[in-house]
Amino acid sequence: MKQIxxxxxxxxxxxxxxxxxxxxxxxxxYELFEQSPEIxxxxxxxxxxxxxxxxxxxxxxxxxxxxLGTEIYxxxxxxxxxNYLKSFKLPKPALSVHRRxxxxxxxxxxxxxxxxxxxxxxxxxxGENEVVISADGINSSIRQEIYPNxxxxxxxxxxxxxxxEMVLDKKFQNSYHDFVGQNLRFAIIHMGGNYYSWYVIKxxxxxxxxxxxxxxxxxxxxxxxxxxxxxxxxxENIYPAELLDIDPKSRRGLEWFNKNTLLIGDxxxxxxxxxxxxxxxxxxxxxxxxxxxSHENLTLRQIFEVFQKSRTSKVNPVVFYSWWFGKVVHQNxxxxxxxxxxxxxxxxxxxxxxxxxxxxxxxNIKNR
Ligand SMILES: Cc1cc2nc3c(=O)[nH]c(=O)nc-3n(C[C@H](O)[C@H](O)[C@H](O)COP(=O)(O)OP(=O)(O)OC[C@H]3O[C@@H](n4cnc5c(N)ncnc54)[C@H](O)[C@@H]3O)c2cc1C
Numbered sequence: 001m002k003q004i005x006x007x008x009x010x011x012x013x014x015x016x017x018x019x020x021x022x023x024x025x026x027x028x029x030y031e032l033f034e035q036s037p038e039i040x041x042x043x044x045x046x047x048x049x050x051x052x053x054x055x056x057x058x059x060x061x062x063x064x065x066x067x068l069g070t071e072i073y074x075x076x077x078x079x080x081x082x083n084y085l086k087s088f089k090l091p092k093p094a095l096s097v098h099r100r101x102x103x104x105x106x107x108x109x110x111x112x113x114x115x116x117x118x119x120x121x122x123x124x125x126x127g128e129n130e131v132v133i134s135a136d137g138i139n140s141s142i143r144q145e146i147y148p149n150x151x152x153x154x155x156x157x158x159x160x161x162x163x164x165e166m167v168l169d170k171k172f173q174n175s176y177h178d179f180v181g182q183n184l185r186f187a188i189i190h191m192g193g194n195y196y197s198w199y200v201i202k203x204x205x206x207x208x209x210x211x212x213x214x215x216x217x218x219x220x221x222x223x224x225x226x227x228x229x230x231x232x233x234x235x236e237n238i239y240p241a242e243l244l245d246i247d248p249k250s251r252r253g254l255e256w257f258n259k260n261t262l263l264i265g266d267x268x269x270x271x272x273x274x275x276x277x278x279x280x281x282x283x284x285x286x287x288x289x290x291x292x293x294s295h296e297n298l299t300l301r302q303i304f305e306v307f308q309k310s311r312t313s314k315v316n317p318v319v320f321y322s323w324w325f326g327k328v329v330h331q332n333x334x335x336x337x338x339x340x341x342x343x344x345x346x347x348x349x350x351x352x353x354x355x356x357x358x359x360x361x362x363x364n365i366k367n368r
Pocket of ligand 1: 010011012014015048120122138141161273277278279
């Protein structure tokens with residue numbers, strides 16, 4: 001749409017940075033406002049599903065992104081003793097990359113004069129004719145201003161994660177091992193070379209988790225294969241995160257926009273990370289949005305409506321299955337826990353493919 005001079009982006013996370021990059025690729029001006037003093041992220045891994053490759057390619061960062069990690073071909077569900085419950089090849093390989101470096105790469109492709117650090121923005125800072133993209137994350141103050149009653153959903157689970165440098169057996173290379181059962185999860189994901197990312201997910205109970213350290217984390221895994229302890233011991237850092245989302249049912253019927261402001265990424269559709277896909281959804285948002293904004297025959301309202309309709313059908317199943325999977329694999333009751341593991345061992349491949357196919361749908365703006 002020709003009348004847009006500049007798009008204002010609030011937030012310099014993956015949604016904001018990739019929106020800026022997508023706009024730049026489409027020849028549209030942007031100004032990005034980030035409240036923090038720098039564009040960065042924790043020293044953790046980022047899983048990027050195969051459907052994002054063509055987007056990274058169009059943004060001309062696919063090859064550089066690949067250099068930040070490795071490809072994941074195999075997915076294994078294992079029990080506490082590393083007995084394989086279910087293994088399958090991903091239909092198309094995912095990428096497992098260093099997240100802080102990925103943010104750095106995105107930043108390096110943008111124009112510094114259009115990035116405003118240490119700058120916190122709200123809707124009131126912009127005029128009625130200015131286009132504002134609210135990419136201010138799961139705690140979005142813009143969303144809270146527009147929809148004060150739309151609340152986050154707490155899974156009552158807490159995640160700890162880090163990156164370990166160590167030599168592991170060949171079977172851990174280019175693969176994802178997810179230890180499930182006993183109301184706990186532990187995962188080891190290759191990141192290339194001798195680097196492996198890992199995470200723990202456990203029920204959130206009291207303040208015990210605030211005082212976490214390696215010894216405390218290892219104490220949850222007393223009857224586990226020794227590799228779990230080795231990976232935790234080799235980790236340089238440990239970062240905690242609460243697992244929250246917004247139940248798609250609670251935002252049903254709500255517009256993702258208000259006048260000239262559109263919510264994208266975690267600001268409107270946060271998901272628990274059980275399918276490692278929230279950032280991928282944000283990148284798809286950016287890609288689709290920039291394409292629509294380049295469309296000369298659509299009004300801003302039409303663009304926002306098409307955007308929401310298209311993204312709802314993609315985002316809602318991913319949020320749903322992430323939540324569902326996170327709940328199913330965390331069972332307090334030992335009998336149900338054993339049944340879930342048995343179910344995983346017996347579940348046919350096509351069911352995994354069917355659930356994962358929700359992630360793999362490619363966003364294509366050319367057909368819209
Ligand atoms: C433990 C964990 C693991 C995950 N792993 C994966 C994974 O492997 N793969 C994947 O695809 N996704 C993953 N995700 C999801 C992913 O992290 C999020 O979906 C993604 O970060 C959302 O990006 P965003 O830009 O929307 O929000 P954010 O990353 O939260 O960025 C928002 C930015 O806005 C800034 N901001 C906020 N308010 C203002 C304001 N008023 N003015 C200016 N700036 C502001 C913030 O400082 C921040 O920089 C994971 C999530 C968690 C919790």
